[in-house]
Amino acid sequence: MFKLLKTSGNARRGVLKTAHGEVQTPFFMTIGTVGAIKGLLPEEIRELGGEVILANTYHLHLRPGEDVVAKAGGLHRFMHWDGAILTDSGGYQVFSLSKIRKLKADGVEFQSHLDGKKIFLTPEKAIEIQTKLGSDIMMCLDECAPYPAERKYVEKSIELTTEWAKRCKKFHDSLVGNRKSEIVNRKSLLFGIAQGGIYPDLREKSAKDLVKIGFDGYAVGGLAVGEPKKLMFETLDLTVPLLPKGKPRYLMGVGTPEDILDAVERGIDMFDCVLPTRNARHGYLFTSKGVVRIKNEQYKEDFSPLDPNCHCYVCRHSTKAYLRHLYVANEVLALRLNTLHNVAFYQDLMKRIRESIDGGQFDEFKKDFLTKYGE
Amino acid sequence: MFKLLKTSGNARRGVLKTAHGEVQTPFFMTIGTVGAIKGLLPEEIRELGGEVILANTYHLHLRPGEDVVAKAGGLHRFMHWDGAILTDSGGYQVFSLSKIRKLKADGVEFQSHLDGKKIFLTPEKAIEIQTKLGSDIMMCLDECAPYPAERKYVEKSIELTTEWAKRCKKFHDSLVGNRKSEIVNRKSLLFGIAQGGIYPDLREKSAKDLVKIGFDGYAVGGLAVGEPKKLMFETLDLTVPLLPKGKPRYLMGVGTPEDILDAVERGIDMFDCVLPTRNARHGYLFTSKGVVRIKNEQYKEDFSPLDPNCHCYVCRHSTKAYLRHLYVANEVLALRLNTLHNVAFYQDLMKRIRESIDGGQFDEFKKDFLTKYGE
Numbered sequence: 201m202f203k204l205l206k207t208s209g210n211a212r213r214g215v216l217k218t219a220h221g222e223v224q225t226p227f228f229m230t231i232g233t234v235g236a237i238k239g240l241l242p243e244e245i246r247e248l249g250g251e252v253i254l255a256n257t258y259h260l261h262l263r264p265g266e267d268v269v270a271k272a273g274g275l276h277r278f279m280h281w282d283g284a285i286l287t288d289s290g291g292y293q294v295f296s297l298s299k300i301r302k303l304k305a306d307g308v309e310f311q312s313h314l315d316g317k318k319i320f321l322t323p324e325k326a327i328e329i330q331t332k333l334g335s336d337i338m339m340c341l342d343e344c345a346p347y348p349a350e351r352k353y354v355e356k357s358i359e360l361t362t363e364w365a366k367r368c369k370k371f372h373d374s375l376v377g378n379r380k381s382e383i384v385n386r387k388s389l390l391f392g393i394a395q396g397g398i399y400p401d402l403r404e405k406s407a408k409d410l411v412k413i414g415f416d417g418y419a420v421g422g423l424a425v426g427e428p429k430k431l432m433f434e435t436l437d438l439t440v441p442l443l444p445k446g447k448p449r450y451l452m453g454v455g456t457p458e459d460i461l462d463a464v465e466r467g468i469d470m471f472d473c474v475l476p477t478r479n480a481r482h483g484y485l486f487t488s489k490g491v492v493r494i495k496n497e498q499y500k501e502d503f504s505p506l507d508p509n510c511h512c513y514v515c516r517h518s519t520k521a522y523l524r525h526l527y528v529a530n531e532v533l534a535l536r537l538n539t540l541h542n543v544a545f546y547q548d549l550m551k552r553i554r555e556s557i558d559g560g561q562f563d564e565f566k567k568d569f570l571t572k573y574g575e
Numbered sequence: 576m577f578k579l580l581k582t583s584g585n586a587r588r589g590v591l592k593t594a595h596g597e598v599q600t601p602f603f604m605t606i607g608t609v610g611a612i613k614g615l616l617p618e619e620i621r622e623l624g625g626e627v628i629l630a631n632t633y634h635l636h637l638r639p640g641e642d643v644v645a646k647a648g649g650l651h652r653f654m655h656w657d658g659a660i661l662t663d664s665g666g667y668q669v670f671s672l673s674k675i676r677k678l679k680a681d682g683v684e685f686q687s688h689l690d691g692k693k694i695f696l697t698p699e700k701a702i703e704i705q706t707k708l709g710s711d712i713m714m715c716l717d718e719c720a721p722y723p724a725e726r727k728y729v730e731k732s733i734e735l736t737t738e739w740a741k742r743c744k745k746f747h748d749s750l751v752g753n754r755k756s757e758i759v760n761r762k763s764l765l766f767g768i769a770q771g772g773i774y775p776d777l778r779e780k781s782a783k784d785l786v787k788i789g790f791d792g793y794a795v796g797g798l799a800v801g802e803p804k805k806l807m808f809e810t811l812d813l814t815v816p817l818l819p820k821g822k823p824r825y826l827m828g829v830g831t832p833e834d835i836l837d838a839v840e841r842g843i844d845m846f847d848c849v850l851p852t853r854n855a856r857h858g859y860l861f862t863s864k865g866v867v868r869i870k871n872e873q874y875k876e877d878f879s880p881l882d883p884n885c886h887c888y889v890c891r892h893s894t895k896a897y898l899r900h901l902y903v904a905n906e907v908l909a910l911r912l913n914t915l916h917n918v919a920f921y922q923d924l925m926k927r928i929r930e931s932i933d934g935g936q937f938d939e940f941k942k943d944f945l946t947k948y949g950e
Binding site: 526 | 634654878904
């Protein structure tokens with residue numbers, strides 16, 4: 201499923217085979233929470249170089265419901281995206297969005313943040329929902345411990361995560377060969393998620409436990425949840441070597457361009473983050489010379505492109521003055537153009553990262569990028 | 576500037592020559608209030624068949640200001656639209672958006688609805704702003720009497736409108752040959768606006784006064800402001816014959832597909848209205864079988880296209896269930912897709928109207944369209 205093509209230091213170039221095509225690693229997944237990228241068409245993601253998007257199981261379960269999506273022929277058809285889709289397990293949103301939740305050995309009970317309806321999510325249910333959505337890359341249900349968390353809490357948490365991972369694997373295996381529905385029948389990949397907070401020995405234990413179960417790929421979870429950057433990278437330094445070389449490694453919810461470079465350097469292959477899309481909505485635009493806050497007065501009569509080094513539609517056809525005008529006037533086109541640019545920036549970064557590893561020059565690329573980015 | 580090509584009954588096919596190309600009449604202008612169509616790119620308007628868009632002088636004067644737009648090289652360059660732009664005079668918004676206004680012989684004083692700043696708009700100023708914006712079709716400053724309005728009020732109002740129209744014409748003439756700036760130098764068209772409320776003799780007087788001054792085209796103003804439809808069309812029946820056959824006729828702010836057909840039938844050549852874009856935002860989608868309210872529960876599992884007779888992106892690639900899901904989830908992509916479809920519907924209607932006049936079969940087309948639309 202995963203083929204490692206080349207390394208440059210610890211940075212890796214590979215290809216991951218999914219039911220919706222081969223995708224080049226390292227890659228960044230744009231977030232399409234409810235089955236839609238904020239303001240963009242799937243075709244635009246593709247054109248910008250995106251091969252995988254991420255959709256949220258929690259949101260799609262609540263609305264429109266996985267059964268509606270399944271009746272539509274799966275999420276790919278529903279949203280008209282022919283690339284690969286990774287779905288999370290829903291677990292993270294249960295912890296971050298639902299006010300009331302009860303953690304049980306069997307699963308987690310929570311209230312919908314939309315209508316307060318009680319829902320019980322088990323490892324099997326998480327896989328079932330993802331299956332009905334037609335996911336190409338599924339994630340095991342896990343518990344993401346908050347930061348900071350007591351050692352005792354994290355100890356129990358990784359036990360639960362391992363237990364749930366086993367059940368997810370078992371249930372996922374049972375679907376293979378189940379030919380009841382076209383969607384269920386697809387060859388989806390299943391990823392385990394290593395947790396452990398910031399406790400090195402618990403991180404080690406969780407990673408080893410997961411690897412023992414055996415997954416198509418491994419995620420490092422529970423990072424970028426408020427801990428200092430230093431701790432995040434120390435945890436990565438510790439965890440990555442414990443993961444099998446022949447499987448893809450996914451750092452969940454990360455991050456800034458700098459974070460991505462630092463993580464690729466450590467051997468991470470997959471990323472997702474709300475930053476490019478969310479920041480676009482707040483007028484924070486990524487450029488090769490750092491972040492531009494487009495609402496600033498200084499851009500009122502700045503008729504230069506946002507980023508002369510970017511080849512996206514926005515940078516070819518709009519000026520900073522126009523983007524500022526749209527943002528200040530609260531025009532919906534501002535969301536679209538800002539998002540388009542930020543997604544383009546991230547996809548271009550990943551493309552250049554891949555090219556630099558291909559050329560065995562990742563370190564040079566990273567240094568060069570960060571020098572300009574910090575100007 | 577205007578060439579009448581063919582008639583079918585009173586319905587007219589023509590070509591209007593502007594500084595940004597020849598445009599086919601009858602046409603419908605999508606609204607781009609602040610220099611942006613709600614959520615759409617100019618290229619998309621063009622692709623859907625739009626040749627002229629409307630931008631609002633009042634809004635652009637307040638934000639970002641005509642001087643910024645002029646420095647950007649005019650509105651066409653600012654927003655990256657190479658088709659024609661019609662700008663209104665700002666007068667209508669002064670009356671509809673500004674709470675405090677003082678009507679004087681010389682112009683109208685009003686407060687910005689954004690920051691309360693006092694602004695004095697004169698006929699000359701209205702033309703100056705439109706000139707700086709780089710408008711292809713400018714409108715004279717007029718007073719749009721409300722409905723209902725006392726006869727005495729309307730009597731005075733049309734006098735003022737005529738007086739202002741003369742001053743607009745004089746000032747616009749003075750700009751011809753003024754080679755100070757590239758923008759000022761463009762060959763813009765100037766339209767007069769006939770008013771008169773619902774008083775037939777005042778309508779007649781206003782139209783005749785305007786025609787006497789001599790404009791590149793004539794708008795029928797002050798309709799679709801709350802009066803019964805019957806009165807609107809009676810007023811059109813009375814006014815249109817008073818306008819010169821060799822000039823384009825513009826019914827401002829109208830309207831529904833039915834209204835447009837009824838007005839084309841009476842010899843109107845130009846339309847603008849917020850309906851397709853505003854209704855899109857509220858989930859009212861135009862189809863060949865009437866309006867679909869996409870949020871309705873009945874579409875939850877309706878996997879058929881919104882309008883099988885429509886060839887737009889949305890109808891080719893999305894289902895009603897997906898559109899409903901996006902709308903209910905308050906996704907920004909809903910605005911984009913809904914707007915794209917509604918604009919496509921309106922532009923397609925205009926194209927079919929033009930074709931039917933070309934073929935001398937406007938009446939048949941109208942009847943056929945309305946039969947299906949009312950199903």
